Amino acid sequence: MFNFHYRLERNAMGLVLAIVVVASIGGLIEIAPLFTIDETVEDAPDMRVYTPLELAGRNIYIREGCYACHSQMIRTLRDEVERYGPYSLAVESKYDHPMLWGSKRTGPDIARLGGKYSNEWHVAHLYNPRDLVPESKMPAYRWLMRNSLKIGDLGEHLAAMRAVGVPYTDEMIANATADAYGQANPDSTQAAGVTARYGEATNVSLFDGKPETLTEMDAIVAYLQILGRLTDVAHKTEQASVE
Structure with a gap:
């Protein structure tokens, strides 16, 4: 041989x-x-796309390298499910380009982070993590509160996502800039358009607590608050397996 x-x-x-x-x-x-x-791949009839603000937040999340310390895929191991929630399903990442499953966990997995904490908690945590978690090794991201969010080209971002299979409509693309502003300003005239295009369950909120400006903090908190909530199929699958 x-x-x-x-x-x-x-x-x-x-x-x-x-x-x-x-x-x-x-x-x-x-x-x-x-x-x-x-x-x-599981079927998820209730699956929705990222809003322009959430997509902008995802881009900032990638830009800042957050994926290097936080995974977004819960394995089927019992200890992971008990700690983080239902294990991740393939369909939950169908609109992620690129996917951010990750493998390294300097920080916890955040696949089901959405709705777990308030907007105020996320802002404080990003501004200075040690104010909330004294042992945290996460760096502070104070500039997110100072940086104005660039929204003029969000329509192009949505068009690029549509080119790779994300079902954004012409109306969503045309109104991307207005929808980004409206989602972070519940009292604005643009807010109604966001829920009309993306559904009544869309999180329209004053994410960074400042209505006068649209910041990168608004975008990344909006993104963090939707993690694990684009579809409810994982929770339904878990419930069905228990029954």
């Missing part, structure tokens, strides 16, 4: 062909499950 390997290494064409064969076998094993993707 070893002599065959040595002979193969001395034969350039034979070695190339062997590499191609082995790589093809590995590739086939990885690709084959995709042919049954329609049967393996």
Whole structure:
């Protein structure tokens, strides 16, 4: 067997062909499950897309490297489910480009963070984590409160997401800037348009506590508050398995 390997290494064409064969076998094993993707990915009729403000917050989350310390995928292990909630389902990430499942947890998994804490808690935590969690290693993100959110190009962001399969409508794209402002200003005339386009359950709130300006803090808190709440299918699946 070893002599065959040595002979193969001395034969350039034979070695190339062997590499191609082995790589093809590995590739086939990885690709084959995709042919049954329609049967393996759960159906979620109530799944909704990110609003422009939430999408902007997700972009800031990526920009600041938050995914390097927080995963967004709860495994099926018992201790994970008991700590974080129902395990993650594939359908919950169908509109995530790129996906942020992650594997490193310097901080806790946040796949089901939405609604767990108040807006005020998130603002205080991002401004100085140690005010709420003294042992936290997370850096402070005070500039999010100072930085005005860039919203003029949000329509282009939604159009780019539609190009990769996210079902944004022409109306959503055309009103992206107004909807971003309206979601963070419940008393504004634009707020009604957000719920009309994205559903009554959309979280329209004064995220950073300051109605006079739209900040990056508004966006990232809006994003954190929707994590695990784009669909309720995981909780329904868990309930069905218990019954």
